[in-house]
Amino acid sequence: MIKKAIYPGTFDPITNGHLDLLTRATKIFDIVVLAISANPQKCPLFNLKERLSMAIQVTSHLPTVRVAAFSNLIVDFARHQKGNILIRGVRTIMDVNYEMQLAKMNRYFMPTLETVFMLSDQDWSYVSSSLVKDVALHGGDVDYFLPEFIAKELQEKLSIS
DSSP states (O other): OOOEEEEEEETOOOHHHHHHHHHHTTTTEEEEEEEEEOGGGGOSSSSSHHHHHHHHHHHOOOOOOEEEEEEEOHHHHHHHHTOEEEEEESSSHHHHHHHHHHHHHHHHTTTTTTEEEEEEGGGTTOOOOOHHHHHHTTTTOHHHHGHHHHHHHHHHHHHOO
């Protein structure tokens, strides 16, 4: 039986921390679906099409990764994908409480859905897309935190915003 996991998030933009976790997940699961949330409530800097395109480009070297968008509940997406494992990255202890709430709510709606928490590598434990965007917005160098072409896309986007 194929082990298929879903790694959901907004990925606005996808960071090296996301990619590290995704790469490690491919060593555990046969297929990993990088599920990019449309979630307009978060007011993403990059639109869904841009986030999909960037994710496809930075995961092209990972043959078992599939990139897809979703705009409904993650449990509905998981059913549609025929997946029963969610991957959630945990950077700090503060993430744990929030992630447990999500896992319990998801499990209520889909009892067969398991959530696997993966700890961020220590190099990325303080990195978030929001923080990277904020640093870039204020003129800071974010090249270390992002794939090279995404860093350029971010600078471009911020210069026209």
